[in-house]
Amino acid sequence: MSTKLHIGGRLLAIAFVVVNGGHIGQAAPPQQIALSQQASPERSMPVDYLEVTDLPLSISIPMLVKTEKGYVLRCSAANNSVEPMLGITFLILVLDSENKVRSSASWSAGIQAPGYVTRDLSIRVPIKLTIKNSYRVVLAPEQLIGSESIWQVMQARTLAEAYARGGAYVVPKVRRVANQFDPPSAALRMIY
Numbered sequence: 001m002s003t004k005l006h007i008g009g010r011l012l013a014i015a016f017v018v019v020n021g022g023h024i025g026q027a028a029p030p031q032q033i034a035l036s037q038q039a040s041p042e043r044s045m046p047v048d049y050l051e052v053t054d055l056p057l058s059i060s061i062p063m064l065v066k067t068e069k070g071y072v073l074r075c076s077a078a079n080n081s082v083e084p085m086l087g088i089t090f091l092i093l094v095l096d097s098e099n100k101v102r103s104s105a106s107w108s109a110g111i112q113a114p115g116y117v118t119r120d121l122s123i124r125v126p127i128k129l130t131i132k133n134s135y136r137v138v139l140a141p142e143q144l145i146g147s148e149s150i151w152q153v154m155q156a157r158t159l160a161e162a163y164a165r166g167g168a169y170v171v172p173k174v175r176r177v178a179n180q181f182d183p184p185s186a187a188l189r190m191i192y
Helices: 002-019 030-037 156-164
Strands: 043-046 057-067 070-079 085-095 101-113 118-125 136-146 149-153 174-178
Touching: 057 136, 070 085, 070 101, 085 156, 101 118, 101 156, 136 156
Parallel strands: none
Antiparallel strands: 043 057, 057 070, 070 118, 085 101, 085 136, 136 149, 149 174
């Protein structure tokens, strides 16, 4: 019994130090205690991401965060090419527990990812989504826009739905075309 009391006393002391902001022997300000006891208004949920290896931008650790104004996609993006990335179009699928698609949408977002750089991104999802606790979310890239090229994932929706249902993984085909709409990068070009 005394061992349980001893462990309980240590846990209580550690909790006091954590709530007290690491200051031993000083009381934490009332605002700090109140803030630590409030529930966060944001709720995050993991996202399954269909990785397309032929794209020069890879997305990792995607999370959808519900805020007061809607959802925000938070992720890490690594640009694996020398070409700066300017934008991306995502396909999002919301599936129920039976893997039926309850809602889906596409949206584009501007990003600034210089060549060979990894960045943390926060992208507002401009679509109204209803995601219940038992639902899961699948995200897939549809298009990637670089300063000199545009990559289009062929049949992105079909592949994302098959991936969401747990079907056999099929390597998505990617079509790359020249970006004739955005100005070329400021890199020095050799003219012969």
